[in-house]
Amino acid sequence: MKWIRVMLIVTSLIIGIGSSHVVHAEEKDDGEARMALYKKTEALTDIPWEYIAAIDQYERQVHDNPKEGRVTAIETDPLFWTGSAGEMPSALFPDGWGEDGNGDKSIDIENDEDVLWSLGNYIKSFGTTKEDIKIALWNYYKRDLTVQTIMNNAKVFEEFGTVSLTKRSFPLPLNTNYSYRSTWGDARGFGGRRIHEGTDIFANYGVPVKSTTYGVIEMKGWNRYGGWRIGIRDIYNIYHYYAHLQSFSEDLEVGDVVKPGDVVGGVGATGYGPPGTSGKFPPHLHYGMYQDNGKNEWSFDPYPYLKRWERMEQSN
Ligand SMILES: [Zn+2]
Numbered sequence: 001m002k003w004i005r006v007m008l009i010v011t012s013l014i015i016g017i018g019s020s021h022v023v024h025a026e027e028k029d030d031g032e033a034r035m036a037l038y039k040k041t042e043a044l045t046d047i048p049w050e051y052i053a054a055i056d057q058y059e060r061q062v063h064d065n066p067k068e069g070r071v072t073a074i075e076t077d078p079l080f081w082t083g084s085a086g087e088m089p090s091a092l093f094p095d096g097w098g099e100d101g102n103g104d105k106s107i108d109i110e111n112d113e114d115v116l117w118s119l120g121n122y123i124k125s126f127g128t129t130k131e132d133i134k135i136a137l138w139n140y141y142k143r144d145l146t147v148q149t150i151m152n153n154a155k156v157f158e159e160f161g162t163v164s165l166t167k168r169s170f171p172l173p174l175n176t177n178y179s180y181r182s183t184w185g186d187a188r189g190f191g192g193r194r195i196h197e198g199t200d201i202f203a204n205y206g207v208p209v210k211s212t213t214y215g216v217i218e219m220k221g222w223n224r225y226g227g228w229r230i231g232i233r234d235i236y237n238i239y240h241y242y243a244h245l246q247s248f249s250e251d252l253e254v255g256d257v258v259k260p261g262d263v264v265g266g267v268g269a270t271g272y273g274p275p276g277t278s279g280k281f282p283p284h285l286h287y288g289m290y291q292d293n294g295k296n297e298w299s300f301d302p303y304p305y306l307k308r309w310e311r312m313e314q315s316n
Pocket residue numbers: 196198199200285286287
């Protein structure tokens with residue numbers, strides 16, 4: 001396995017993977033080892049594998065991938081693991097949930113099987129329906145965006161039946177006329193004091209706008225500055241923001257799962273006014289990317305990723 005990792009690192013250096021603060025948008029594919037653990041946990045705890053996978057997927061982004069020697073990145077709180085032991089009041093974890101999942105007679109917080117078995121049993125104590133799992137997650141993480149992200153991940157994994165989802169797409173068809181340059185961080189022309197949090201891709205009215213990743217539609221509707229816009233949360237805790245659309249694809253609803261290449265709408269020039277306002281600037285797609293680290297969310301430059309996805313499609 002080690003040489004594969006080394007090769008991936010070398011390849012990344014050669015093709016010059018972009019900014020260093022977001023390394024998760026693409027990563028090594030150890031899907032089979034992960035799936036085996038998730039499926040085993042499902043068999044032992046009745047929690048569907050996609051939820052176990054979704055929790056791990058979320059934690060992989062928060063903890064910079066699994067520690068050496070581990071397959072999952074899930075790091076449980078010691079309080080959850082051993083219980084409050086009279087020190088801190090913890091109604092949910094009075095005795096702790098840490099258990100020996102792999103039968104080696106030790107309860108190891110750094111052992112994947114022990115962690116998954118313990119977490120699975122904790123969730124099962126709430127029940128095994130989608131709603132039960134959501135409540136268990138809320139009590140565990142106490143953060144709405146985290147719970148939402150994990151539920152989204154589970155939806156995506158269930159839909160495609162795998163965690164190996166590496167395909168990406170450029171947001172516009174390559175055979176249309178479009179142009180873009182690096183404009184992230186520029187002062188905005190008008191409409192607010194914030195810096196420009198995205199890349200503008202200029203194109204004609206109605207050119208199809210495609211999802212760049214696997215994810216779930218998290219937001220759809222009108223915003224004074226963004227016009228008709230859509231937001232997609234992917235499985236890397238990244239929120240993709242598509243603004244100034246002329247139209248949305250029919251039947252597209254918040255909560256829908258999308259994959260790279262799915263058309264979500266058409267290029268337009270909407271925004272900077274009440275709903276329906278259009279034509280105050282040339283038609284373009286404003287494309288933004290936001291990373292969530294489990295505590296807060298920030299904008300980063302999509303330009304290197306757009307360039308990379310464009311090259312990936314060109315070479316296909
Ligand atoms: Zn813009």
